[in-house]
Amino acid sequence: MKEQLQSIADEALSMLEKVQDMKSLEEIRVTFLGKKGKLTAILKGMGALSKEERPIVGQMANDVRKRLEEAIQNAKTKLIKKERAEKISREVIDVTMPGTFIPRGKKHPLTLVLDEIKEVFLGMGYEIAEGPEVELDYYNFEALNTPKNHPARDAQDTFYINENVVLRTQTSPVQVRVMEKKKPPIKIICPGRVYRSDQVDATHSPIFHQVEGLVVDKGITMGDLIGTLQVFARSLFGEDTKIRLRPHHFPFTEPSAEVDVSCWECGGKGCRICKNEGWIEILGAGMVHPYVLEVCDIDPAVYSGFAFGLGVERTAMARFNINDLRLLFENDIRFLKQF
Numbered sequence: 081m082k083e084q085l086q087s088i089a090d091e092a093l094s095m096l097e098k099v100q101d102m103k104s105l106e107e108i109r110v111t112f113l114g115k116k117g118k119l120t121a122i123l124k125g126m127g128a129l130s131k132e133e134r135p136i137v138g139q140m141a142n143d144v145r146k147r148l149e150e151a152i153q154n155a156k157t158k159l160i161k162k163e164r165a166e167k168i169s170r171e172v173i174d175v176t177m178p179g180t181f182i183p184r185g186k187k188h189p190l191t192l193v194l195d196e197i198k199e200v201f202l203g204m205g206y207e208i209a210e211g212p213e214v215e216l217d218y219y220n221f222e223a224l225n226t227p228k229n230h231p232a233r234d235a236q237d238t239f240y241i242n243e244n245v246v247l248r249t250q251t252s253p254v255q256v257r258v259m260e261k262k263k264p265p266i267k268i269i270c271p272g273r274v275y276r277s278d279q280v281d282a283t284h285s286p287i288f289h290q291v292e293g294l295v296v297d298k299g300i301t302m303g304d305l306i307g308t309l310q311v312f313a314r315s316l317f318g319e320d321t322k323i324r325l326r327p328h329h330f331p332f333t334e335p336s337a338e339v340d341v342s343c344w345e346c347g348g349k350g351c352r353i354c355k356n357e358g359w360i361e362i363l364g365a366g367m368v369h370p371y372v373l374e375v376c377d378i379d380p381a382v383y384s385g386f387a388f389g390l391g392v393e394r395t396a397m398a399r400f401n402i403n404d405l406r407l408l409f410e411n412d413i414r415f416l417k418q419f
């Protein structure tokens with residue numbers, strides 16, 4: 081039995097010397113010191129020994145157990161140190177390595193122009209209003225003095241959800257929504273997306289953006305409209321910019337005009353950018369039609385107002401010298417990078 085104990089001790093110690101990981105260490109512990117382990121088996125078999133031998137073997141078995149326990153503890157400490165060292169060397173950070181490049185985003189040219197437009201009008205004391213893109217026929221047409229079968233509906237064919245609901249063709253319905261809720265003085269702009277069933281080409285898209293403007297108060301005149309648009313044109317296109325009004329027709333303004341800005345490239349002489357016109361059209365405008373005021377319960381004998389509708393794509397194209405509207409929607413990074 082003494083020899084058995086000695087060989088158990090030798091075997092265990094040599095295994096412990098070679099152990100490489102925690103799992104095998106635990107296995108060794110169970111093999112020798114566990115409930116069904118080799119040393120335990122010896123202790124259980126001691127009943128068969130003589131009275132004289134028992135304490136000697138018992139003493140020896142206890143010594144072996146102690147030595148093994150110590151050796152296991154030592155192996156454990158070594159393994160923990162080893163694992164920690166490995167972990168640290170694995171996780172070492174080389175601060176001299178170049179970082180991951182995170183490209184910086186930019187605002188889309190439409191957003192840039194819209195921000196500029198908002199800035200100008202907020203500076204003049206306008207508030208920003210909003211309205212739905214899916215709009216009632218009533219607001220998009222009827223209340224704007226454009227009854228069913230009116231020829232002006234032709235140029236603004238759109239997508240019908242049903243007979244009474246359309247994708248709005250203009251931001252002008254917001255005029256009515258605002259005037260229904262709020263009484264003069266009113267001074268708002270409304271930027272938003274609009275829809276028309278147009279074929280895509282260099283100057284048309286079934287989805288585009290407008291900024292509506294509306295001012296209603298006592299004594300508002302065409303002079304106020306012209307002055308406002310002049311300030312706007314100069315801030316966006318430069319101090320020397322002139323504006324020009326051409327008579328036009330919109331059912332909801334009277335009188336109505338289409339408004340051009342002088343070409344910033346040639347100053348009005350005529351060039352490639354303005355197609356030799358000297359002028360570039362960017363918006364429609366006019367004095368709010370008395371019919372529209374009445375529909376909104378505002379007395380046209382007391383109040384008057386002006387309104388305008390500005391094409392955001394057109395303005396961006398003019399502002400950044402872009403010759404094809406499709407570029408604004410394709411989101412080609414090579415194009416967008418330039419702004």
Ligand code: PHE
Nearest residue numbers: 250252364365366387388389
């Ligand atoms: N809503 C008109 C259009 O889309 C523009 C406009 C707005 C004209 C306000 C006059 C007044 O063509």
